[in-house]
Amino acid sequence: MSAAARPLTVLWGRLTGRTGLIISGPLLSPDAKPLIQPVLAAAAVLLGSFIVGFDTRLFSIGLPDLRGAFELSFDQGAWLSTVATAPQIFIAPAVPWLAATFGVGRVLFWPSLAYALLCLIIPSAQGFEMLVVLHALRGLLLGVFIPATIMIIFRRLPISWWVPAIAIYCFRLAFSQSVGVALVGFYVEHLGWQWVYWQDVILAPLIGLLIRAGTPPARIDIGLLERADWGGMALLGTGWALIYIALDQGNRLDWLQSGLILTLLAAGAALVIGFFINEQLVANPWASHTVIASRNVLLAFLAILCFDVASISNSYLVPNFLVAVAGLRPEEIGRPLVLGTAVPLVLLMPVAVMAIRRFDARLSLLIGFAAFAVAGELGTTITHEWSPWTFLPILLIQSVGQAFTFLAAVVYILANSDPKLSTSVAAHVQVLRLGGAEMGLSLMATLLRQREQLHSYLLGLHVSASSGTVDGAVQGLAGSFSGAGGSSQLATARGIGTLAQLVAREANVLAYIDGFRVSYWAALAGLLVVAFMGAAPKGPLTPR
Template sequence: MQPGEAGGRAPIPSLAVAAVLLGCFIAGFHTRLFGIGLPDLRGAMGLDPDEGAWLSTVAMAPQMLVAPAIPWLVAVFGLRRMLIGPALVYAAVSLLIPLTRDYPTLLVLHALHGALLGAFVPAALMIIFRSLPMRFWTAGVAIYVLRAGFTLNAGVFLTGFYTQQLGWEWLYWQDVVLAPIMALLTWLGAPRVKVDRALLAKADWGGMILFGVGLTMVYVALDQGNRLDWLNSGVVVSLLVGGAVLFAGFLLNEAVVADPWASTRVLMSRNIALLLATSFCFTFVGTSNGLVLPNFLTVVRQLRPEQTGELLLLSVALPMVVLMPLALIVLKRVDARAVLMSGLASFALAAWLATGMTHDWAPGNFVAVALLQAFGQSFGFLALVLYGLANSDPAKATSFVAYIQIIRLLGTENGSSLLGTFVRVREQVHSNLIGLHLEAGDGAVAQALAGLSSMYASHGAAAAHGRALGTLAAMVQREAYTLAHIDAFRLAFWVAIVGMVLVACMGRAKPGPFTHRQIG
């Protein structure tokens, strides 16, 4: 029995690990459900497009504000204080949101919801290493890694199921059930610990505030950039400049304070610098594969989540459950750099295959692409995380994890925002280029209009001609969107190639529990 346990009950460390891993899945699923289900949420809550866009930003940005500091706060206050209360409050807020219709109240509730959600993921790896025997570390890391790709792809299916079968409210209410379970597991598994007052006395509050607020401003700018047209918007420019100034202040603060919270020295080794650059490439490619494919099926094929979700569930999410243990076995025998290279190569091949698509491609045509993406997510991401752990200094774990949050949240947002802008701009370019070949009076155009007009002949000559023009314009836009998505996959292909080049420049990791032949 450990001292300080209520009633003499000894904690069960594996339950604490189960709690933080469940928190990771809760965060991953809610982020995906909210993003895919936003059109349904807007309709149910009576929001216009601008209100819906700002609601999305307010719901997600607070994660960036709090997540980097969570590992340090857990080290100071303990897992019980940082997870049980927030999990119960999170469940209560999740219950209230679907019952609310006042927009300002919705914004406040979503901001609180996002801040609480930001507490669930960042400390997971630290708790795994503190609570499990070393031989189980890689298994815990594998489950942690699995949740990213699994929730990204299974979330589409789950969104369709909730909105069509149970009601849109369950996009929130599933967490009313899951969050208390996480709190219970934490109560049973985490020991009662005293506040580390020595560490608290050395708190670098200035660094945490500058880091969190600065990156949150950049996050908001990225999230709103595509909608507000980037540098043509004073709001976006102000957020980017303000975020950059605060982040520069954070770097200066870390250089002068006696006990920096997130020392930049953890980034000074060649392997770590290359790892972070590769992580941005990997995150971008993984995000593109998780977003471009379903976006094509939604925009071009006009399919709803329940129609596209089956492909992503059966061809990406579930195969990952099988591939992840295989990846662990391979990583026991093969250098993580080679496994990471194979994951990026799989992403590149998937993107290259997808460039051959046409507007007729249905979900069944993407099975091979999806399976390759599952391999890339499983083998590549696990190798990336294990290589990062093998090159990190355990004494500076809270600093290293703080920077990891930039990649986890800001890297993903950067990828989705840039891809959204890229697809939008390329669609405009292709629409213009196709339109240059559709000149009034051209024989082929006249023949096409005549054929389309005959389909609407019952509406009268004038109405039939107008409907024919509208149909032809829709066909042009459909082809333009198809070409734009092909361009997005081409971009993903080249980013994957850049990632492979960066991996080739990495050095061997120092011997330890996360290098091959010593894993497990």
């Protein structure tokens, strides 16, 4: 440990009384001075985190085009999406241990090259089975990058650099969600859908080069290898992966009406419970829950769950409304999302970093959740006439929430934890972030489907064949088809079909209003959680 870092860690241990180690090893490498190597290593993993954000977003937005290119059915496309993400959750909890044992260089260098090769050959793959195998391998390699990002930040950078580095890590999440829509539109419109994959043939090898230049040769930690908690890593990764598959497929298969979903949920829950039991029994627990078993940390995790639901208004509701209701393509909605969210984030993230360094992180949480609440309330006023640019005020307010909330929650968790246990805490943060986000998206998709069905039924009660108003509307709509040739009965049938489409459109609008209302209440719940948070103990991550 460097001379500058040792007093901070000792002081922290005296103040908090926490001295145990879950993953051994120095907080900073002995050659952290000069800082050129840690900076290159941080650049490598931060580039990896951007690749994860963009690839996940590009795949979800571009899935309809990919289904057409690969000639897949809707069900096959849905399973391909699940298979592309589940391995990320399976491997993510174990990456901090792998990096601590084998070295970050080994964990990142070869996977980055293998990832580039997979991205090169996937567009040429033939057959659904081959696509599933290749996307599963791609997801497994992709799952290495994000946990390695947190690992590099905590083990290679000085503590004074943690907040800006974590800010970049948090920034890529919202930035990729907004820019990804425009990028998919650009690729499909100008370069071809293959570039959804081929962009990483160029970017992924850069990660390998940077990580080689930024990390010195590391010896394998034989001690960690001998006392490895293989059972804990397998139980947590497999359990959360099964739960993710159930959540991702639950809306399509009607949840508890499906035996597959019931089995996946039960098996996943049993494995996660088995993980916590295992951590109590083994001599050297890999990620014991005791590292997060404090009131402030648990409340911060709850705040992240509230953020996951509140931020859905930005990542899911706005773009999906424009696709489902307005009938627009990604290339038509990308520019407003970039200007309304991505560009403000570039300006707001430095402000968020300065605010966290000078003021209590709880203040940033309050600002972020308040912004999400305002945006959610504005979202309840949408109509079918809203265009991408009409959402600009909502997007600008949401960008404030994206910039302040998640960053403040992560910093608050670290400020209430022992820095020597940061890699273990990071494993729990990553699992909760992935699991909470997927749970929020799955429940929101189910809510939209069920509320659309309910509103369609309620609106249909007012569309009666014996109503003079309905007859007049049908005749007016039929009149627009009468000049196109055909009988009057055909024109009337087309008029009735158009009226049914209008009812379905308004039912969709009402469902999305309900979705924004859920986002609003999640933001209020986040404000309530922050109200119960206590002050963090004095340390290197508390305000100056």
